[in-house]
Amino acid sequence: MADAMEEPRKDVLVHLNMLEMKANHLAVKQQEVWQVKVGREEQLNATLQALIIKRDQLKAELKANTSLQNLRTLLDKTNAPCERDVEDMENGSENSQTLLLMARHTQLKDLLHAHHLIGGYNVLLTKGKGVCVSIATAYEGLYLETYNLEINLQCKIRISRHNIPPFIPLETMVKQGNMQTDIRAFLDTLSQYLNAYVGRRQQLHLVKEIHNSVQVMESNALCTILVLMFTVPGEKARAALCTLEYNDHTQCLPTRVLIESEDTALASSPQWKKDQALLLETPVHRALVTLKKKGSIA
């Protein structure tokens, strides 16, 4: 405009041209603004649609979940719900069967988890061929090793890989137990064996840790024999050898306790008879604590 004022004598056509350009420019700008507006609106609309869809989806999920929950409580209560109950609850929904299955699945999963938590086995599908069973072992509330078995389920049940120590007679257990038909019994025996072994080993470990005055003379890999040396106080303190034999490999307690000493009277003394009973009934590390308190050993 300023240019136009400064040069009023310029051609009128030039002025018109300029005006036209301005108008064009303005039009373009207006168009742009309008487009932005519309674009924004469209965008908002799209977001709205997406949100609505999401809300519906969440609502449906919520509904499915609540009905699943209800079914679960029903299942947990009755243990086997009648079809009618389900029908009633679902008002003849087509998905009732699926829901029932889903509820049952979650129930079983929770059971398995609970079983694992109380020291049972954890079963996991491996890629394709079989399952991997892990057996957790514990002694006196302390989790110790977890042993694993990879079991091949194709045609015949077969253990393909494991990390169970070699002195556990796994093969004998496989042969004797009916693994093909009753895998649970097999796993139970194995678990019992492993827990007992780990327990005995832990006892031995505790004896070494707590009792400095007691010397472990001999033990073996399976921890089924334990020879301890301790001194028996008296007028003449004497060293005594105590042999604990664990002949039942599924137990943490000894089946036979023997004592040897220079003092031959010790083995037949009434005091020793009591101690022997104590050693047979309580885990060795705790029995030794009691014996020490009583003054039977130094």
Added chain:
Amino acid sequence: MSLLKPFSKLPELNTANILLVENEEQFQQILAETIVLLKKNVNVNVRLARSLPLPIENEKFRPRIDLVVFIINLTSELSYQSAEVSLKFLDPDYFLGKVCFLVTNARNASVPPERLISVRKLVASLHCPLLFAEDQMTDGVNTAAHRLLAILKVTSGHVPMATGLYLSSLTRCTVPSDIDQQNFD
């Protein structure tokens, strides 16, 4: 079968993307780290792959790839074969200057001479440049990284007045006619 295409995506500002393909995944890692640490005025992204085709899941997030480098370890026949197979999953447009080959271990005494010849023939038939790299030493890796970066800058359009096609017509591998002759002798 999904082909990797050079122009299916828009380029990003000040960014160049290089794809290193190596069967053994050893040298590519070292090379990638060196390239990323080099001083440069564009943002360079390195993508590593063992072989082509690339997984479809990553398709969405994968930027436009400006240069594909096949790394061939000459001591391993498998490395060559894998590169050869991977080539089929590349769009023909890439061969207009956006592919190059990097050979390692070429000086190793245990390499049969025929293997280098077959690699050269392959590269020459595709009209691509062929580089050699010393992968055992830091200096060698640095040199290789610098050279790849120089090529990448051209193919990603960060060098005015030059294109990948233009560069590769100057640097592409040719097989001397006497190679066959030597073999024959």
Added chain:
Amino acid sequence: MDQSMKRTLQRLIRRIPFQLLKTTLSKWAHILEEDLLLLDFTQPKCLFTENLLSLCEGKGTTVKHITELEMIYIIENPNQVMWRAFQLLDAREDAPSIELTQFKEQFKAHLTELNSHVSIKIKKHTDEAVWIRIAWGDNFTKPNHLKPTYAVHHLQTPYVFVTGLTVKHKPLLNQALVLTTRYGSIKDASLSGRNLVAIRDLLMRQYQQVFPTKHPKPLQEKNHVPTNPNIEKEQIENTENRLQMACEAFGDGTLPQLQKAVYQLETKFRDNSNRTLTGSDEPFRGVVEFTSTNLLESLRHAVSSGIASTPVTPLLSSITQKGRNYFVVTDKGV
């Protein structure tokens, strides 16, 4: 001390590397600490041996003392010789209840019953292994202490590791072992190696095995490098998957050191152009041998880096799963 004893001691001292001489001798109860001070460990070995011989002469050293020294050396350094593993089969009911003193007495009794001209020494090592040293003789010769057989047995396990056993004495040792350990029979476990601890760990599954779990811990990436945000791996899942598979097949952490794995192929030759080979009744034999300073580590690396294809072929994973490194592959499989 007679001539043969002198030779035995000389040989033994020659076998022990110089840097181990002092520690080994100091564990030998036959030589006292003040005697040890008299010996000059900086002397050349032949001179040193002379001095030691004269010292022993004065102390009235017997064969028993020398074998004791040898056992000390072998037990401390078991990796100088080749060990073969044997497996005991068909455990009897009372097999797990055997204990050391019983084992010692019965083994000696059973073996001397078969061959009365043997010299047996049994020692229990700290890691619950029973070491048995046998020097063999026959009706006309005294027990040869230059070439003894060593057998290592862990009580209550069905495995025995043997070195220096000749074909002639194998049945005798086998029978004595089977009878003493209360098993039904014994067989070659097809596992051998220089590292005794490694083959023991492999058979007794005392290395770190990886099993699929519900709560997978991220596998420790070897020589992990901080990743740059500008580097992206296209096939990262693939890599992790391969690492997992490699660890499941061969184990995690440090693996038992095996030196080799041998695959012997026995098959019928099938090629119509070659009449002589195709028609022959003898199977066609081929042997594939993998050697490495640590074979399992190499195989794991080959699988995790993708040089070997996944899933791992049962031929390779059998090394750890079956605890063998010698396989005969026939037409019907392993």
